[in-house]
Amino acid sequence: MIQNLLKYLGLYRAFFKASLVADLEFRLNFLLLVAGECIWYGTQLLLYEVIYRHTNIIGDWTLEQMRVFVFLALFVDSIYMILWDPNFSKFNDEVRKGNLDLLLTKPVNSMFMISSQKVSISHLPCLVFTGAGLIWALQAIPDFSWYRLFWLFLLIPSGLSVIFVGRLALNSTAIIFSRADFLQYVWYSIFRLGLRPDAIYKGFLRYVLLFVLPFAMVASIPTRFLLEPIQLGFIAWALVMPILLLTFMNWYWKFCMRFYSSASS
């Protein structure tokens, strides 16, 4: 078990080094990518800053609380972008061009190979910016107990599992339909659910976003752990949910692979 873990960590270190060299090779491109991501994150902040000029509360959060939510959502998004996004973005091409064949023959988990080969180095500055932004936003919360940040060690990996499984499941569906590039864009639309506070969703939909398509676990619930009294039920759910999601993904990946016909040979 530990040997296996060390093997994957070693592989990941090699992927990281290769990505670092590749990304820093074109420095202007790298700087522009960082600028582009900063614009994207800036727009998410701007949305709420502009709306709060005209209202004092959205859902049940004030502007100060909403800033915590937005920075936390962007922080989690940065981690996702660093670890997986470049791989998922080229997933359809890998399938169509037959590069998936090569990955399937390697003595390593194929889901790991297809999702982790490229690390997005240009998002590392964003991780620092959004992390600093989160600390800044929390400072504005009266009587905030900094010990609450420890909850994020449980809740952020849990939220990341939602993003990982959601994106990989959508991409895997592209294997069944020989061409489904636009499913990627559906992902960007669905992911907006996670970039909005859960309080704006009412009744049945809120339950769906907590337990079926659990995008509320990405940033909304972690924000509530930081700002509100702890709800024990959500701790249990944050522990169980990733296991359920990854089990489902494992099954679904194998299911989709049945439809895969090699493109390169």
Add this chain to the structure above:
Amino acid sequence: MKKLFIAFWRRNLAFSELAIVSNLEYRFNFFIDAFVQPLITVGIELLMWFAIFETANAVQIGGFGRDNYLAYGVWAPFLGRIAVSWMYESMMVEEVASGSINVILTRPISFYEYYLSQLMGYKVTTTLISMIAPLAVSLFFDLPVHYSRLPMAIALVFYYLFLVHTLSFVISTFAFYMTRVRSLTLVKNLTLWLLAGELVPIDLMPPAIAKILLLSPFPAGVYTPVAYITGRADSDLVLQSFISVTISMVVAVIIGAVLWRKGLQSYTGTGA
């Protein structure tokens, strides 16, 4: 002159038909692009504005009521999707960067025209299909939409698309000079998205910023047409947008032509 125009029209029509056929080839893919994605986006925007008004306890925000914002939330993402060119810009950049542009250079059509007609063909098809979502939602919720103003609004967005395509052309010419251009596309498209007013109505922004933005051509992609059909703005703003898009297009065409000419002079086509 007439013969020249007929030849021009025929070849452009042929390439736009090519775009339509190739996009309709994979119907599931097209269905997702033209119908599912806009529907999801519209749903999320509706929820957002419902919640804002519900919790803000206000009848009006920035001088407009809830239904007006719902209408904005429904139409802005729809028009925003028309007014952007990710796919064709990537293809143009790739053609120049990889050298496969050789094939187009030998054809009796310019690189600019070849992709413009394809972009237009693709946008017309997706617009026709995806318009079902905002129309249905507007009718269902009885939102304040001036349907008689829709043709003018769509015309403005398509006119703006010429500017968008020209900017894509300018970006693609950078591939003559740089090895990696993808980041330029990302920065440019995100900037256009922000300045177009899709994220939040421009009239909610601080007055000084809103004034500057409205003088630029970019709101012609989203804010101006949506404001026009939802009654937030009148035809003066539409006219102003047509003028600013025209001026910007002239500037962009000149820059593009210079970069293209210089780029071609330094470009060496290889391969059989």
